[in-house]
Amino acid sequence: MKTRNAFQxxxxxxxxxxEQKERFYLLAYSYTKNEQDALDVVQDSIQKAMLSLDRLExxxxxxxxxxxIVVRTSIDFLRKHKRLHVTDDDTLQYLTPAxxxxxxxxxxxxxxxxxxxxxREVVILHYFEDLKLADVANILxxxxxxxxxxxxxxxxxxxxxxxxxxxxxAHG
Amino acid sequence: MDEKIKELEKxxxxxxxxxxxxxxxxxxxxxxxxxxxKRAPQWLLGSAAAAMLFTAGLNVSPAMARxxxxxxxxxxxxxxxxxxEYKVADDSYDADIKVPSIENLDNKDLAxxxxxxxxxxxxxxxxxxxxxxxxxxxxxxxHLGVDSGYEVKTDNxxxxxxGRYIVNTVGxxxxxxxxxxxxxxxxxxxxxxxxxxxxxxxKTISENIKEQMREQAAASNxxxxxxxxxxxxxxxxxxxxFTAVKADQQFYISNEGKLVISFDKYEVAPGYMGVVEFExxxxxxxxDLVSSMYIH
Numbered sequence: 262m263k264t265r266n267a268f269q270x271x272x273x274x275x276x277x278x279x280e281q282k283e284r285f286y287l288l289a290y291s292y293t294k295n296e297q298d299a300l301d302v303v304q305d306s307i308q309k310a311m312l313s314l315d316r317l318e319x320x321x322x323x324x325x326x327x328x329x330i331v332v333r334t335s336i337d338f339l340r341k342h343k344r345l346h347v348t349d350d351d352t353l354q355y356l357t358p359a360x361x362x363x364x365x366x367x368x369x370x371x372x373x374x375x376x377x378x379x380x381r382e383v384v385i386l387h388y389f390e391d392l393k394l395a396d397v398a399n400i401l402x403x404x405x406x407x408x409x410x411x412x413x414x415x416x417x418x419x420x421x422x423x424x425x426x427x428x429x430x431a432h433g
Numbered sequence: 434m435d436e437k438i439k440e441l442e443k444x445x446x447x448x449x450x451x452x453x454x455x456x457x458x459x460x461x462x463x464x465x466x467x468x469x470x471k472r473a474p475q476w477l478l479g480s481a482a483a484a485m486l487f488t489a490g491l492n493v494s495p496a497m498a499r500x501x502x503x504x505x506x507x508x509x510x511x512x513x514x515x516x517x518e519y520k521v522a523d524d525s526y527d528a529d530i531k532v533p534s535i536e537n538l539d540n541k542d543l544a545x546x547x548x549x550x551x552x553x554x555x556x557x558x559x560x561x562x563x564x565x566x567x568x569x570x571x572x573x574x575x576h577l578g579v580d581s582g583y584e585v586k587t588d589n590x591x592x593x594x595x596g597r598y599i600v601n602t603v604g605x606x607x608x609x610x611x612x613x614x615x616x617x618x619x620x621x622x623x624x625x626x627x628x629x630x631x632x633x634x635x636k637t638i639s640e641n642i643k644e645q646m647r648e649q650a651a652a653s654n655x656x657x658x659x660x661x662x663x664x665x666x667x668x669x670x671x672x673x674x675f676t677a678v679k680a681d682q683q684f685y686i687s688n689e690g691k692l693v694i695s696f697d698k699y700e701v702a703p704g705y706m707g708v709v710e711f712e713x714x715x716x717x718x719x720x721d722l723v724s725s726m727y728i729h
Contacts (some may be wrong), residue, residue, distance in 0.1 A: 275462055282458045283450050295567030296451050303454070304461045308701050311465030342560075374571055389442045407531065419437070 270314050270323070277323060284390060285331050290377070291385055292335035298342075306334045314392060325392065327401045332382065372419055380415035383408060513585055513595060516552065519559040525575065526566045527602075530555050531582040533595060540620030547613060547622070551597070555581070558599065567621065578602035586612070586685045586693075593617050594685035596695075598708075608698040608708050612685045616727070625684050628692070628728060631682075634721040638694060639677040642711045646675070646701075659702045659709075675701045690729040691715060 278285070282303070289302040309329050317326055373381060386397045388406075398408035444697055461467075516534030521527060532555035537542040562579045569575040579601055586594040594614040601607050614623040628634075649657045650665035658665030661675045683695040692713045694704070715728055722728055 266652050271466070278458060278462060282454060286450060286454055287445060287448055290448050291445070293567070294571050295563060297563060298567070300451060300453060300457050304457050307458065307461035308468070311462070311469055314469070371572070373445065384441070385445065388438055389445050419441070 270320060271311070273320050273323060274310065274314055274327075277327065281324075284329070288328065288331050288385065288390070289335050289383065292339060294333075296372075298338060302331065302334050302338055305338075306331045309334065320349060325396045325400050328386065328390070328392070329402075332400055376415060376418055380411055381419060383411045384415050384419075387412060449687070479559055488656060501706055506656050513583070513588075513593070516548070517555070519555065521566075523566075526562075526569075527578040527580070528559065529580050530559050530562075532556075533583040533597065535593075535595070535615075538615070538617070538620060539717075543615070547615075553607060570716070576602070578606075587614075588687045589688055591616065592623075592686050592690075594687075596685060606698075610683055610695050610708055611684050611699060612695065614685050623686070624729065625682060626680055629676070629718075629721045630723055631721075634718065635677055635680065637717060637721055638682075638692075638713055639678045641713055642678065642694065643675070645711050655703075657706065659706075660703070686727055687712065690727065692718065692728050 285306070286303055289306070290299040293299045293302060294374070306327070310327055317323060370398055373384065376384070382401060383397055386392050386400060387394060392400070394408050394412070395405055398405045401408065404413075514534050514536055515531050517532045519528060519530040519532075521529075529617060530572070532551050534548050534551065535544050558579065558581055566577055569577060579599065581597065581599045583595055583597045586596050588594075592614060594612060597611045599609045599611075601609075616622070616623055625634075626632075643661055646659040646661050646664040650659065650663075654693075655665045659675060660666075660671055660673055662668050662671050678694060683697070685693050685695070687693050692715070694711045694713060696709050696711075698707050700709075715722075715725075718728065719725070
């Protein structure tokens with residue numbers, strides 16, 4: 262019985278990965294900020310997931326279960342590689358190629374990148390990956406209330422005023 | 434929904450998906466399936482671990498390396514080979530990092546230490562490069578290049594001198610050299626201080642280099658310029674004057690048994706002079722030298 266479950270799980274899993282691989286890649290990239298590393302994270306996540314596929318009880322949870330694996334693998338990766346590059350403004354200016362000043366969206370340019378990870382991941386999962394706040398909380402292993410407050414803080418940091426927060430109205 | 438969130442989402446989705454993603458995903462799925470079918474991934478892990486132990490053993494355990502090197506395969510000729518090469522070729526990002534490896538040195542500990550150093554430095558250089566490219570891309574792109582490799586400066590019966598260079602290109606380029614000089618007969622790594630009786634060599638060498646700098650500047654009609662008063666530049670333009678060589682200054686021993694002191698680009702001269710070298714006449718050194726075994 263269990264083997265059959267596992268077999269079905271595998272089919273569903275393969276399909277999910279094939280359909281959504283770009284989404285998972287983007288999520289990994291939002292942590293690693295590097296193509297090669299993001300690919301590594303995707304690869305590791307898939308292999309980890311397949312080894313513990315049998316332990317997944319309900320196929321319905323598969324997507325958020327896999328998001329969770331990607332998030333953890335990404336964070337593990339960052340921890341292992343401790344890539345903190347502190348660059349002073351002068352060097353930055355020197356290294357950054359001369360660009361035409363474009364004023365539209367100037368405050369949005371890189372706004373997301375500059376957000377600390379703990380806020381950025383909430384925004385990405387909730388708004389871009391369309392997940393319910395409860396699922397976001399589960400994926401990030403935090404309480405629902407924490408997820409909510411991080412989302413508000415993130416929006417505040419992004420200086421975005423919303424009439425309504427999507428999570429409250431659209432997802433209930 | 435707020436326009437700004439939409440805009441951010443657009444940016445998020447605009448990250449380009451590498452071509453390799455399909456391949457990586459399919460491969461991971463295939464590997465994953467295989468492991469699951471086996472239902473005993475333990476033995477796979479086991480054999481992988483054994484293979485790793487074997488490789489690691491060669492590098493780490495002198496005993497194992499010795500046992501293996503006793504099996505006659507090729508004559509024990511000390512060789513320098515390219516152990517690995519990291520390559521990135523993109524429109525605006527290039528990396529070419531060649532990592533050398535010293536083979537067949539009787540002193541396996543020495544060979545291991547050097548090779549491990551070369552490998553970890555090569556890997557670190559590559560990792561840094563990739564991280565920097567990632568940063569640059571995130572900030573809107575740019576140009577970046579790193580070229581690293583090695584050249585065998587001297588390889589005779591007595592001496593093996595390897596110079597490793599790193600050229601970083603960000604607009605202008607900087608070059609850094611690292612030398613390792615090995616006594617092949619006695620299997621020891623030669624350092625600059627051990628060639629001399631005491632510290633006076635620092636002064637002797639420095640004074641000789643200053644002399645050479647001034648001579649070169651005069652002889653080349655000020656085309657060659659050094660950061661030293663009287664060596665091509667008006668005194669007031671010499672701000673960071675060369676005073677003395679460091680105790681661990683980069684050096685190698687030439688095929689003729691001469692000591693050559695090397696300075697990185699910008700270290701003692703303007704950038705266009707590149708990496709500069711000074712051969713120190715043995716006459717100048719002979720009172721300070723411990724013996725004339727290496728330098729003569």
